[in-house]
Amino acid sequence: MDISGGIKASLAGRYAAALFELAEENKQLDAVEGSLAKLKSALADSEEFATLTTSPLVGRSEAIAATQSVSDSLGLDPLTTNFLGTLAENRRLAQLGAAIRAFSTIAAQYRGEANAEVISAHPLTDDQVAALKAKLKSLAGRDVNVDMNVDPSLLGGLVVRMGSRMIDGSLRTKLNTLASAMKG
Template identity: 60%
Template sequence: MENSGGIQASLSGRYATALFELARESNSLPQMEASLATVRQALDESADFKALTTSPLVARGAAAAAVAGVAKSLKLDSITAKFLGVLAENRRLSQLPAIIGAFRALAAAHRGEVTAQVASAHPLTADQVEALKQQLRTRIGRDVSVDLAVDPSLLGGLVVKIGSQMIDSSIKTRLNSLANAMKG
């Protein structure tokens, strides 16, 4: 892919690229994206699953068995389930969030979209996400997919990253700017 040069340079990027190519060749890209979104949500919501993916104390076999059980309970497609097993066997489960992010970027580029990483102090509603997408689409001139994260330290507002551009309208940054202006 033309936009994947930077992504392929990292370990997580190589795994994401391999998974993306497999999904594309098997015409299962939408299903793969849905499965990875489910995995990402499980990582965010389950402390046990997150601990499984980040703990170096879990043996390869135990991690592979646990991941197979998680894949079954989440009703993931067979390719994603096998991929998680490969990650467990290769002791790369800790790279899962980065792999999912790189996969989403590859899929978005394949669709001609730009991916925006958006951090907010509080979870955004569906209407807010759609309004944000529309504003970004107007500003950039391309369709935008949004990767949401919640960062309570922002206090309010948003931080949006698109490629090398960053739009920071957080209260935290405004307060820091005000503090610096008052110093001198």
């Protein structure tokens, strides 16, 4: 499988590529993707877990023990548990979020899909997400996995990042553009 050099060029990308190759080899892609989704959610929802991954004050042995505890409580598959332990052992837990995103990109490439990150001012309904996916599919020419995030500071609208393209239809950006134009 050809993985783009851009992903492998980063530290997180190399970890993600190694995890992907192991998951594919062991036919556990779905299990690993599910576990990584749980980890991503835990990073977003748990300030303690986010601090564990980024704090230089957490020692190697404490990080290993904490990641094992997190793995057990989240019910992660053995491959992802080992991956998390390797990150902790190598003092690379700060790369976890980037490695999850890189894995998602690699998995989407493998399935012939595209990834899009969508940031909205408020949570979108299922119908809105489905319509957005259909529109992005028509732009990309293939199925699109959508990673939804909410940022109330956008005030309204969406920001969509798909590959090297970014579409910023947020109210915040429109107001900033208007303010700049009014300054003359």
